[in-house]
Amino acid sequence: MNNGLANWSSAEIWFIIAALGVATFAIRLSFLGLIGNRELPEWLLRHLRYTPVAILPALVTPLVVWPDAPDTSLSPPHLAGAVAAMAVGYWRKSPIWAVVAGMATFLLVQALT
Amino acid sequence: MAADTTTIPARQQRSAFWRGMRDCGPFMFVAGPFGMLFGVVATEAGLDLLQVMGFSVVVIAGAAQFAALQLMLDDAPTVIVILSAIAVNLRMAMYSASLAPHLGPAPFWQRILVGYMNVDQTYAVSVLKYEAEPEMSLPQKASYFFGTCVPIVPVWYTTTLIGALLGQSIPTDWGLQFAVPVTFIALVAPALRTPAHIAAAAASILLALAFSGLPYNLGLMPAGIGAMIVGAEVERRIGAR
Numbered sequence: 001m002n003n004g005l006a007n008w009s010s011a012e013i014w015f016i017i018a019a020l021g022v023a024t025f026a027i028r029l030s031f032l033g034l035i036g037n038r039e040l041p042e043w044l045l046r047h048l049r050y051t052p053v054a055i056l057p058a059l060v061t062p063l064v065v066w067p068d069a070p071d072t073s074l075s076p077p078h079l080a081g082a083v084a085a086m087a088v089g090y091w092r093k094s095p096i097w098a099v100v101a102g103m104a105t106f107l108l109v110q111a112l113t
Numbered sequence: 114m115a116a117d118t119t120t121i122p123a124r125q126q127r128s129a130f131w132r133g134m135r136d137c138g139p140f141m142f143v144a145g146p147f148g149m150l151f152g153v154v155a156t157e158a159g160l161d162l163l164q165v166m167g168f169s170v171v172v173i174a175g176a177a178q179f180a181a182l183q184l185m186l187d188d189a190p191t192v193i194v195i196l197s198a199i200a201v202n203l204r205m206a207m208y209s210a211s212l213a214p215h216l217g218p219a220p221f222w223q224r225i226l227v228g229y230m231n232v233d234q235t236y237a238v239s240v241l242k243y244e245a246e247p248e249m250s251l252p253q254k255a256s257y258f259f260g261t262c263v264p265i266v267p268v269w270y271t272t273t274l275i276g277a278l279l280g281q282s283i284p285t286d287w288g289l290q291f292a293v294p295v296t297f298i299a300l301v302a303p304a305l306r307t308p309a310h311i312a313a314a315a316a317s318i319l320l321a322l323a324f325s326g327l328p329y330n331l332g333l334m335p336a337g338i339g340a341m342i343v344g345a346e347v348e349r350r351i352g353a354r
Contacts, residue, residue, distance in 0.1 A: 004159035021171035023199050029228030031210035035217040050313040050344030051211040055204045056297045057314045058336035061321035063294040089302025096139045098299035106291045
């Protein structure tokens with residue numbers, strides 16, 4: 001890792017930690033903190049129902065398809081592990097079996113290639 | 114029965130807490146290695162013990178912590194380091210909005226705590242439970258959420274510490290790089306209950322690929338919002354929930 005963080009002073013590092021801490025907390029509290037008892041409109045609730053299945057795959061896709069970014073080559077262990085986790089998770093409706101199947105497939109394909 | 118003086122709601126709340134803890138329990142095997150990886154990598158990069166722990170306790174967001182660390186190693190300007198890590202965390206605004214119909218009426222001090230511990234695993238496990246059991250009461254929902262935090266938050270702190278103390282003595286390639294994606298897939302796959310959910314997830318993957326050229330992970334937001342619109346639209350047309 002080149003020369004590490006030699007160019008950063010302790011004050012700068014703590015400033016980044018504090019700024020990220022405050023911003024992250026504000027983002028997480030945002031809607032939850034402001035809305036309270038107020039009813040949200042039906043169209044908004046209908047969109048919010050899809051938050052987990054809309055955001056998490058978008059978060060995962062680049063990690064699976066280009067795990068070594070900025071290097072854009074595909075990684076067979078990542079792709080095989082992802083497909084296995086998806087298939088088993090959907091079939092068994094169980095996160096635990098999905099992790100086990102995905103990890104086992106990932107490690108197996110990694111050992112073979 | 115006569116000896117048990119606790120009220121029924123209090124017992125239901127306690128049992129919701131335990132169920133949250135149990136349902137989220139397996140994810141400590143993902144949060145743990147990830148926390149340790151951060152401890153090791155950040156220490157190797159040159160952060161001191163207090164700074165490494167500062168990141169995990171104050172920010173408590175693995176992906177954003179790694180993003181900030183990577184950009185600091187690349188000597189990016191401070192403002193870019195902060196804005197990029199915030200961009201990685203913008204999805205949490207969606208989490209906050211999506212929890213609001215369930216936990217919005219809770220006392221403010223509880224919402225403060227939920228805000229601090231509203232991370233991918235605790236959020237996803239909780240919200241999927243609320244959807245599966247809409248009859249849960251507000252105190253049960255809140256207790257369930259705090260239950261899901263038990264196997265994640267303390268584990269995150271302690272494994273970061275272990276990683277930081279072990280420092281350079283352990284290798285960083287143990288398949289740990291696959292721990293994060295596999296968790297998220299494991300959370301999503303069982304939640305694909307209706308055609309609308311499947312359409313949203315498929316749109317999410319396609320849009321993430323389409324927007325992958327954007328720097329600093331900025332494609333996440335348009336892809337996520339686009340996929341939410343697809344899911345809601347499919348639901349509206351076929352009436353599935």
